[in-house]
Amino acid sequence: MQELLEQIVDYLKGIWIKRRYIIIATWAICPIGWYFVAQMPNVYESSARVYVDTQSLLRPLLRGLTVETNPDTQIRLMVRTLLSRPNLERISRMTDLDVQANTTEEYDKIIEDLKKDLRISSAGRENIYTLSIEDKNAEVAKNIVQAALTVFIENTLGETRSDSDEAQKFLNAQIRDYENRLVAAETRLTSFKQKYGDVLMSNSGGFYATLNSEQEQLERAQLQLEEAKTRLASAKAQLAGEEPVFGLFTSRVKSNNSVATTYDSRIEQLERSMDEKLLRFTEKHPEVQEIQRRLDELNRLRTEEIEAYYSSIKTSEEETNKAVTSVDKNPVYQELKIQANQYENEVASLTVRVENFKRRVTEIGNKIHSLPEIEAELTALNRGYNITKNKYEELLARKETAQLAQQADETTDKIQFRVIDPPRAALQPSGPPRLVYFIGVTILGVGAGLGMSLLMSQISPVITSTQQLSRVTGVPVFGTVSANETLGLHQWHRRKTVLFMMSNLVLLVLLVGFISYFAFPDIVQAPLKGVLG
Template identity: 35%
Template sequence: MSQLYALARRVWKYRWIGLGVAWLVGVVGLVGSFLVPNRYESSARIYVDTQSILKPLMGGLAVQPNVEMQVTQLSKTLISRPNIEKLIRMADLDLKKQTKAQQEAQIEHLMKTLSIATTGRDNLYTLAYNNPNPEVAKKVVQSLVSIFVESSLGATRKDSASATTFINEQIKTYEAKLEEAEQRLKEFRLRNLELAQPDGKDATSRLAEMSQQLNRAKLELREAENARDAARAQLEGERGRGQDATAASLMQESSLSVATPEIDSRLDSLRRGLDGLLQRYTDQHPDVQTTRRLIRDLEDQKKREVAELRRQALANPATAGGAVGAVQQELSRLLASSEIQVAALKARVNEFQSRYSQAMEAMKTAPQVEAEAAQLNRDYEIHKKKYEELVARREAAAISGDLDVAAGVADFRLIDPPRVSPRPVAPNRFLLLGAALAAALGGGLFASFAASQLRPVFFEPGELRARTELPILGVVSRIISEAETRRVRLDRLRFLGGSAALLLMFGAAMLALVVISARQGG
């Protein structure tokens, strides 16, 4: 406590230095508070309506962008160097001749002072700017509003155009790939034209089918050869029989040689037709099954007619002698017909055998050919699918672009047009005056304290002993006269008067600000 009291007495000794510094700082602060120019704020409010009636109706037909996110991103990126440069030209801030450094300083100043505030939930944006010139502030906000609206439309159209250009380039690329795949597929089919089958069966299925046809033809050939041998043996037996054979045995032998040429001709025609069908279809085909059924019906009919002819021959023995010659003629005709059928079946077997051998040779390269064909078809289908998807996306992008032109990304409504506040928003001169007063008082105290530290004075012996660490031999007292006492009292009054005058100066300045503010409000 004693140390604080000693410090206060030393500071009080240099009070006039402190008062002078306080007055100097106070006057400078007071003048500066009034010289700082007023700044007027211009603001505007915009409501962004992101709802559109057309967009729900076009769901699934066009790309639906996230409009809220686009507008939010636009508001965050609106204050950028290109937009600020555009704003300077629109607001005529570039009319004054400026150096490159001044232009950069102006751009930096605008980027720091322009503000875009939003409530977030209601899509309500407030654009504000303050400037010493209210007209300049208003022009800047008007230009910022125009840039805000135009940037949203321009960005959407630019995105739509960029997307369409990119999709068109991709379509051209895949169109070239598709044409190249089609060309490769065509060349492959021309190289392997002999392997192409209209039914779409693979080589293994075709080989199995040829094997069935060959086996069937061999079976029919063996049946025809057996029938031919039987007819030849029967004809030779007829020629070796004597004329003295009994009528009953003659009729019995003739009954074995009864023929039906009309039915045999129809059966031969149906069998040839069945062979042709089996070369193209399987056994389950309706035409094959119908032909087989007709052949069975004719064979049953032939059996019935042969039995009827044998019965008639046995019932009329008088005609046996003449029947022997007719039987021999009929057997000769049947033998010739059998020879022809055997020759035809041999040619068919040889043809099927040749085809089967060629198919077996083709089987050696068939897997590689089929694998190549599968690869070509897969590449073609992939390119075709991508091409069709890109074409569909291009149409969707075109519809989306037309939708944005018709309905717009969003509806920008100017709730409050740009206006300038009648009162300046800055500076706060009351705060400046208070700060100036505080700085004056602080400066005075600091000056007195600094002087007391530079030229210290000791008022107590103990304080001197503690500072110098030397013994004090004695103390000389000072007798203050009455005139000295009056001088000290007068000096205190003058100091208090000077301090009061400083406070009154600041009080008068604040009173003047109150009057000025009241007049501006009126």
């Protein structure tokens, strides 16, 4: 903290040593800036206050009978649109500002200046509005405010009547449109009822009752079909367990193992050899795999020999059966076969019945599916017709209400304007704020001088203390030697200080003079004009 304070003190000393740059900057900036501020033209403000009365006597009496518009909302809308370009062009024509423009660019500049300078403000809930503007000419400022006030009042009153006329036109157009829609909806509804009259008349539950009856019969037929299939399967199972003959004259061969072939001994020998090899080796051993391959080949040859044997037996049985007597036939097998044939006939019959019921249910279902579509279309037509009819009747009622509201508006004004303070031409200028500008120029000049002094003290620094010298050189300082009076350094610094103070004093006197000239015009300006005049 101590080092920071010492550094700040060194900066201030450096600025003081280079204070001649403050004199240069202030004399280069302040007089010129004060002169330009003094040459700025005076502006004059003109304003007007108007009270908007929105409390009409007919408003509570006609409540519920006419269309109620909010006059406060209408006034706020007019306030926001007052600075629109059409209104500003109208104000410029009323005040002859448009004749000052020779080109389109100049005219646009006039409109932009009006939009920027013209102000309108509200006093809150009191409905008191203030219009004001500043201009170099007091009479022009008054005329602009008067024109803006006139436009504001006329637009508000004219907008009310224009809204009523537009509402009447809109309602008439809508009534004609909905009348055409209503006729078209009635035509569509009539045509639809004529087209689907038979379906709509029979839509009392007949379709649904028939569909339910057919579905019940279909379910019963499907159940009977499943029962018949179950009995047929049971009969076939019993039939498979019986032999058609007693087997008195048939072969005694029961299975493949009971038939001896020429390959049996070799297969048994290879199987024993396989068992011995497996005790010593795994299944992937080459010898084991070779034995397995030979076994597979012998089994295949054995199977072929057995099949050839069966074929020869079957041929001989067919020849023998021709001579077999009825004593050899199995009666149980014959009875089961007859039942199986009956069940097959019953399943076929029930299958045809189920298919017939399915076809009838599908046909009725198709009609049932189309019936909701017809009902939905009829409902949509009725809904559209009712909506159009209700809108048409509502528009007729609103037209009567609008006519009553228009008659009430023509009888009396819902909005009345009372000008509290009319616009006047100002006698004294309201600006520009020269005092602020004078002080700003002064601060700018002094700030620039301080900045230049600080910058020059850093560019060409001057050692002002032993601490600064030690900090810069890094060498400790053990003592100082003061300048002798005979060198004249003290006198030279004294003259610089006096010059600095005199310069600032002269600038201060100039500043006071400029401020007094505009702050006290009657005391200063009048005598000066008399002397110079």
